[in-house]
Amino acid sequence: xxxxxxxxxxxxxxxxxxxxxxxxxxxxxxxxxxxxxxxxxxxxxxxxxxxxxxxxxxxxxxxxxxxxxxxxxxxxxxxxxxxxxxxxxxxxxxxxxxxxxxxxxxxxxxxxxxxxxxxxxxxxxxxxxxxxxxxxxxxxxxxxxxxxxxxxxxxxxxxxxxxxxxxxxxxxxxxxxxxxxxxxxxxxxxxxxxxxxxxxxxxxxxxxxxxxxxxxxxxxxxxxxxxxxxxxxxxxxxxxxxxxxxxxxxxxxxxxxxxxxxxxxxxxxxxxxxxxxxxxxxxxxxxxxxxxxxxxxxxxxxxxxxxxxxxxxxxxxxxxxxxxxxxxxxxxxxxxxxxxxxxxxxxxxxxxxxxxxxxxxxxxxxxxxxxxxxxxxxxxxxxxxxxxxxxxxxxxxxxxxxxxxxxxxxxxxxxxxxxxxxxxxxxxxxxxxxxxxxxxxxxxxxxxxxxxxxxxxxxxxxxxxxxxxxxxxxxxxxxxxxxxxxxxxxxxxxxxxxxxxxxxxxxxxxxxxxxxxxxxxxxxxxxxxxxxxxxxxxxxxxxxxxxxxxxxxxxxxxxxxxxxxxxxxxxxxxxxxxxxxxxxxxxxxxxxxxxxxxxxxxxxxxxxxxxxxxxxxxxxxxxxxxxxxxxxxxxxxxxxxxxxxxxxxxxxxxxxxxxxxxxxxxxxxxxxxxxxxxxxxxxxxxxxxxxxxxxxxxxxxxxxxxxxxxxxxxxxxxxxxxxxxxxxxxxxxxxxxxxxxxxxxxxxxxxxxxxxxxxxxxxxxxxxxxxxxxxxxxxxxxxxxxxxxxxxxxxxxxxxxxxxxxxxxxxxxxxxxxxxxxxxxxxxxxxxxxxxxxxxxxxxxxxxxx
Numbered sequence: 001x002x003x004x005x006x007x008x009x010x011x012x013x014x015x016x017x018x019x020x021x022x023x024x025x026x027x028x029x030x031x032x033x034x035x036x037x038x039x040x041x042x043x044x045x046x047x048x049x050x051x052x053x054x055x056x057x058x059x060x061x062x063x064x065x066x067x068x069x070x071x072x073x074x075x076x077x078x079x080x081x082x083x084x085x086x087x088x089x090x091x092x093x094x095x096x097x098x099x100x101x102x103x104x105x106x107x108x109x110x111x112x113x114x115x116x117x118x119x120x121x122x123x124x125x126x127x128x129x130x131x132x133x134x135x136x137x138x139x140x141x142x143x144x145x146x147x148x149x150x151x152x153x154x155x156x157x158x159x160x161x162x163x164x165x166x167x168x169x170x171x172x173x174x175x176x177x178x179x180x181x182x183x184x185x186x187x188x189x190x191x192x193x194x195x196x197x198x199x200x201x202x203x204x205x206x207x208x209x210x211x212x213x214x215x216x217x218x219x220x221x222x223x224x225x226x227x228x229x230x231x232x233x234x235x236x237x238x239x240x241x242x243x244x245x246x247x248x249x250x251x252x253x254x255x256x257x258x259x260x261x262x263x264x265x266x267x268x269x270x271x272x273x274x275x276x277x278x279x280x281x282x283x284x285x286x287x288x289x290x291x292x293x294x295x296x297x298x299x300x301x302x303x304x305x306x307x308x309x310x311x312x313x314x315x316x317x318x319x320x321x322x323x324x325x326x327x328x329x330x331x332x333x334x335x336x337x338x339x340x341x342x343x344x345x346x347x348x349x350x351x352x353x354x355x356x357x358x359x360x361x362x363x364x365x366x367x368x369x370x371x372x373x374x375x376x377x378x379x380x381x382x383x384x385x386x387x388x389x390x391x392x393x394x395x396x397x398x399x400x401x402x403x404x405x406x407x408x409x410x411x412x413x414x415x416x417x418x419x420x421x422x423x424x425x426x427x428x429x430x431x432x433x434x435x436x437x438x439x440x441x442x443x444x445x446x447x448x449x450x451x452x453x454x455x456x457x458x459x460x461x462x463x464x465x466x467x468x469x470x471x472x473x474x475x476x477x478x479x480x481x482x483x484x485x486x487x488x489x490x491x492x493x494x495x496x497x498x499x500x501x502x503x504x505x506x507x508x509x510x511x512x513x514x515x516x517x518x519x520x521x522x523x524x525x526x527x528x529x530x531x532x533x534x535x536x537x538x539x540x541x542x543x544x545x546x547x548x549x550x551x552x553x554x555x556x557x558x559x560x561x562x563x564x565x566x567x568x569x570x571x572x573x574x575x576x577x578x579x580x581x582x583x584x585x586x587x588x589x590x591x592x593x594x595x596x597x598x599x600x601x602x603x604x605x606x607x608x609x610x611x612x613x614x615x616x617x618x619x620x621x622x623x624x625x626x627x628x629x630x631x632x633x634x635x636x637x638x639x640x641x642x643x644x645x646x647x648x649x650x651x652x653x654x655x656x657x658x659x660x661x662x663x664x665x666x667x668x669x670x671x672x673x674x675x676x677x678x679x680x681x682x683x684x685x686x687x688x689x690x691x692x693x694x695x696x697x698x699x700x701x702x703x704x705x706x707x708x709x710x711x712x713x714x715x716x717x718x719x720x721x722x723x724x725x726x727x728x729x730x731x732x733x734x735x736x737x738x739x740x741x742x743x744x745x746x747x748x749x750x751x752x753x754x755x756x757x758x759x760x761x762x763x764x765x766x767x768x769x770x771x772x773x774x775x776x777x778x779x780x781x782x783x784x785x786x787x788x789x790x791x792x793x794x795x796x797x798x799x800x801x802x803x804x805x806x807x808x809x810x811x812x813x814x815x816x817x818x819x820x821x822x823x824x825x826x827x828x829x830x831x832x833x834x835x836x837x838x839x840x841x842x843x844x845x846x847x848x849x850x
Contacts, residue, residue: 025408026205026214027051028192028228030176031064032168033392034220036090036401038184039175044409047183050212051176052205054323057188058173061329062222066365067394068245068293068306069166070282072107074127074134076452076780077374078792081130082415083399090398091166094174101171106281107163108137108145110154112350116287117155118508119449121828124158128782128825129792134160136828145281148253148351165282165293168394191322195232195386202232202385216408218387223331223368225376225390226317234380237425238391239369239439240320242313242333244340245306246362247295253353254294254301286447288346302360305347308447310339312440315366328363335362367393371429371438373446375400378407378422381602388422412572416726423602428463428483452778453488453512455480465534466622466685470693474703479512484535489516489705496523496702502798503774508827517707521800524671524712528628529704530692533677534685538618539593539601545611546589552747553607554581555731555740562587565651565666569731569739570603571749575756576727577734578603580719584653584666592617592653592664592679596721607748622685624692627675629847630699635676638695643676650849659691669848671709672716672841711797714806717767717839723779724765724794724808733761735838764816765794767838768824770805775831777807777824784823784830785815793824802840807833 023046027034030053038051055061073084091102111117120136127134137159139151145159176186187209194206195217204213219228219236229236283292289309295302313333320330327334340362348354368391370376376390377400387408392400400420403413418424428434437458455478461468463483471478475491496519505513523529541550550558556568562585570578582594595601604614626635636643638658643665648654652667664679680688693701717735719725725734730753732740737758742750758764770777776798783791791811799806807824815822820835842848 022048023215024213025049025216025218026212027218027220028205029053029062029220029222029224030057030060030172030186030188031062031220031222032067032172032394032397033222033389033401034218035172035175035179036398037218037220037389037404038179038186040401040405041408042179042182042184044405046409049179049184051179051184051186052190052192052207052212053186053188054191055188055330056323057186058176059169059329060188061323061326061331062224063331063365063367064168064172064222064394065329066245066332066363067168068291068304069168069394070291070293070306071102071166071395072109072160072163072282072284073132074123074130074160076126077419078130079415079417079419080374080396081126081132083396083403085130085132086399086402087166087395087397088162088164091171094171096170096173099167099170101167101174102164103167104162104164105279106145106159106161107284108142108157108159108281109284109286110142110149110157110350112153112155112285112287114155115449118827120156120158122508124828125781125825127160128789129780131789132160133162134158146283148353150350150352153350159281163282166394168397171398192228192231195228195383197232197383200382200384202383214385216385216387218389218404220389220392222390223315223317223366224320225368225388229388232380232383232386234383234386234388235430236376236388236390237370237430237435238376239435240315240317240366241369241439241443242315242364243306243308243367243443244310244335244343244362244364245304246335246340246344246359248303248305248354248357249360250300250302251353251357254296254303284447285346285350288343288350289447290343290347290350292347292351303351303354305343307340307343308443309343309346310336312443313364314436314440320366331366333364333366335364337362369439369442371425371435371442373442375420376422377404377417377420380422381606412574412576412727416728418597418599418722418726421599423598426463426483426598434459434462451508451511453479461485463535465532466682467532467534467624467689470686470689471532471703476703476705477514479706482535486535487532487703487705488512488707489514489520490703491516493519493523493702493704496520503776505776506827509776509778513707517705517711518798518800520702520704520708521711523700523702524628524673524704524708525801526629527700527702528626528630528634528675528696529702529708530689530696531625531627531671531704531709533623533625534621536623537595537597537600537616538621538623538679539595539604540615540617541591541593541604541612542589542615543612544589545609546591547585549608549612550583550591550593551744553604554583555747555749557741557744558583558585559744560585563653565653565668567651567739569736570600571731571747571752572727573749573752574727575730575749575752577721577725577729577731577736578727580721580725580736580739582666582668584664586653586655586664620682621679622682622688623677623679624688625670625675625677626692627669627671627673629674631673631675634692634696634699634701638691645850658688661688661691663688670716670718671712672839673712673847674850708800710795711800711806714795714797714808715799715801715839715841719765719808720795729765730756732756732758733763734765762813763791763810764813766791766809766811766816767836767840768807768809768822768833769799769802769836769840770807770824771832771834773804775826776805777826777831781807782825783809783811783833784825785811785820790815799840806840811835
């Protein structure tokens with residue numbers, strides 16, 4: 001398996017056109033996303049495509065019209081890297097009037113601090129994981145690529161030769177021409193004034209120059225997305241922000257004779273060919289939130305400088321002027337020189353020759369930001385046929401367009417898009433205040449070194465469990481996810497670390513970590529601990545058709561008596577894993593479903609018949625995991641019901657009382673120990689916590705956090721959807737084929753699994769143990785087999801019970817054999833590891849089933 005195999009698909013062509021489709025599509029916005037989407041849709045046989053644009057074509061005045069065109073492919077997100085890689089390949093195959101739409105000058109990110117230099121090593125690992133070519137360079141090698149650099153301030157740089165500059169407007173023209181040749185039409189100066197709808201479906205788009213009937217409408221309006229969304233009654237969580245860009249006077253240092261040439265051309269430099277607008281790699285100086293690119297015209301070579309170092313400048317999309325009313329164009333605001341002044345001095349510090357120059361011109365260009373920095377993609381459930389392709393930069397434009405086109409025509413994208421799904425945001429994350437706070441913070445942090453666990457600063461706390469006050473009293477260290485405050489360990493447990501011997505961690509692995517997690521894991525294995533599981537999503541599925549509905553939607557056999565709990569999967573039509581669920585049948589027509597995200601709720605609601613009701617009960621309920629060998633000793637005295645193994649077996653459910661509190665008890669354990677998940681209503685949550693805490697004192701109960709939980713679940717081999725498996729994987733590859741029961745009858749995705757098995761899988765989610773007991777990895781690192789990158793880490797933690805690091809990784813099936821030696825690259829070091837037989841802990845399940 002290539003770590004980036006989905007990114008190798010060909011660009012949209014007419015090589016395999018689908019039969020003509022009569023669906024009428026209206027795309028709102030003829031920027032880079034709208035033009036790319038029209039090309040991708042028509043290449044798939046959807047010919048009745050109309051693209052509406054309020055400005056003039058081909059430069060209508062949105063973000064595309066001023067975008068500097070930087071394309072750096074490597075991202076912590078595999079999906080975003082694949083979007084960018086496809087954009088590079090597609091635009092690299094297009095030209096207009098002999099001019100290429102992509103210029104592979106390469107990219108060079110330089111480090112002037114030790115922290116950034118370490119992060120570039122981490123980024124080099126990400127590039128290797130996702131299949132992007134790159135190499136780390138010393139200061140002198142960086143200066144060969146960029147002679148203007150002051151190498152004395154450099155620690156080094158990361159060079160990616162296949163990155164470069166996208167000519168966005170040329171790419172728009174090229175794709176417009178291709179789409180028009182297949183039947184699409186592009187209409188300029190059509191301002192959308194309304195979205196027509198009937199019976200929950202979109203029916204047309206109203207403009208100031210007529211109405212256009214439609215079966216599908218796609219909002220690709222860029223920072224105007226919230227405006228179009230409001231017309232459709234669809235919330236678009238997007239904040240437009242201004243970003244400064246300036247160009248210098250012509251610089252003698254950029255003259256063609258001084259550009260790198262000869263052997264250095266292979267690293268992205270070289271004398272410019274006719275039509276090229278740059279010769280050297282795009283330069284990123286992220287320690288000062290800056291980037292640089294060359295511009296060449298008849299006046300000579302100038303330097304373009306982009307800055308994220310200034311204050312956030314939010315823009316109200318509802319007040320942006322029309323094209324004819326804007327001084328330059330709607331997306332270009334007046335340059336605020338005072339904001340740029342510190343960045344100019346920082347630029348001179350890196351490129352001293354700029355000291356003899358000055359800023360000739362500049363502007364504040366408007367771009368789109370979301371609360372988590374990712375695009376907003378997908379079809380609205382409230383208004384069927386209304387799609388969003390918003391908050392997309394040029395870097396990812398063609399890749400996003402391909403994914404949305406696949407989604408519309410085939411029912412699913414080929415790549416996993418859960419990080420971009422419009423339904424990923426909770427209601428609490430959709431307020432204008434939240435979007436503004438988080439959007440502005442994402443602007444500030446766009447070039448920061450961000451740890452995978454690093455939480456946003458504001459607004460916090462937003463969502464808290466009923467136990468929050470008790471957790472604070474115990475000194476909980478909170479991180480955040482989905483708006484929830486999640487305890488990762490408790491300072492009250494610090495005395496338990498006395499006598500523990502743990503390997504020292506490097507600075508990166510030590511962030512948002514404490515040795516207290518090891519103590520909490522040990523107590524869970526030896527006594528009993530309380531875990532706050534409230535943030536995990538809970539759905540209620542009821543109605544006379546509930547069983548048949550869930551039987552069809554999921555892979556496992558649910559036709560069991562009330563009281564049964566079943567681990568099962570949600571698949572898409574192609575057999576990809578959309579989610580994994582825990583389904584408890586509480587009554588003949590009532591099920592409690594443990595799910596992963598808002599996308600699960602959306603998926604079930606889209607498919608639910610009139611005889612079924614699906615409701616999110618998470619906000620009104622809470623959950624405590626009581627786990628450890630003394631869990632029964634703690635819980636049994638609190639209830640008159642029999643909690644023995646014989647009376648209350650593993651994967652069973654019961655509604656009972658603990659003390660004064662009504663609870664739904666599920667005999668489940670995601671830490672590999674005896675115990676229960678205990679659910680009650682939010683109003684009684686604190687009483688439940690206090691009841692368990694008081695009863696547990698004689699047993700040495702503690703509160704434990706997510707850090708210990710993650711270590712324990714990896715020791716047991718439990719998968720985390722969204723990390724270890726996604727829609728890109730089928731159950732037999734991911735090691736969850738046991739949850740598939742083809743004999744039960746038809747279910748969604750069943751046909752696509754025919755002929756598939758663990759034996760036929762060409763890649764596998766594989767358990768690795770690190771050979772060095774002192775080594776750590778964190779996730780997304782490349783895995784090398786016989787010296788060649790062959791896969792990537794999905795989840796990792798230190799196994800405190802085992803005394804060594806654990807990593808799960810996708811590897812070719814041939815390498816996923818216990819005993820196989822591999823290496824994991826961690827900050828430039830190759831750490832030896834060995835493929836292990838899973839589960840690593842208690843393979844007989846004796847500790848859980850007792």
